[in-house]
Amino acid sequence: MTSAIRHTTISSNDAYALGSFWSRVLGRPLQEDDRPGDPEVLIEGAGLLFVTVPDRKSAVRNRLHLDLQPQDGTRDEEVERLLGLGASLVDDRRNADGTGWAVLTDPEGNEFCVERGAGERV
Secondary structure (H helix, E strand, O other), X not given: OOOOOOOEXXXXXXXXXXXXXXXXXXOOOEOOOOOOOOOEEEEOOOOEEEEEOOOOOOOOOOOOOEEXXXXXXXXXXXXXXXXXXXXXXXXXXEOOOOOEEEEEEOOOOOEEEEXXXXXXXX
């Protein structure tokens, strides 16, 4: 017997707002019946479930985070796009030779990384 991971669940103060941010990041829609104020929202095809919880994120480092790889652009272009969507840059680990990554946070302070794009790895 085995199990499969059905969703990665992310606690949030506003599931719809945070789910909408990540929906724009990933270019995937929220479930069609998700609405503002819903206690849970799901990004279709990404397996990310956002749930509203009463407590705020603690100030400690995440034990789990997402690593994003741009599919049709560069790492630096993607970082700029995400900053425009409301992310914040918290640790820039990009190197002059093109290696490295950028650590960002989403609007609720959850950390994630942006690695080099698929075309930059050749």
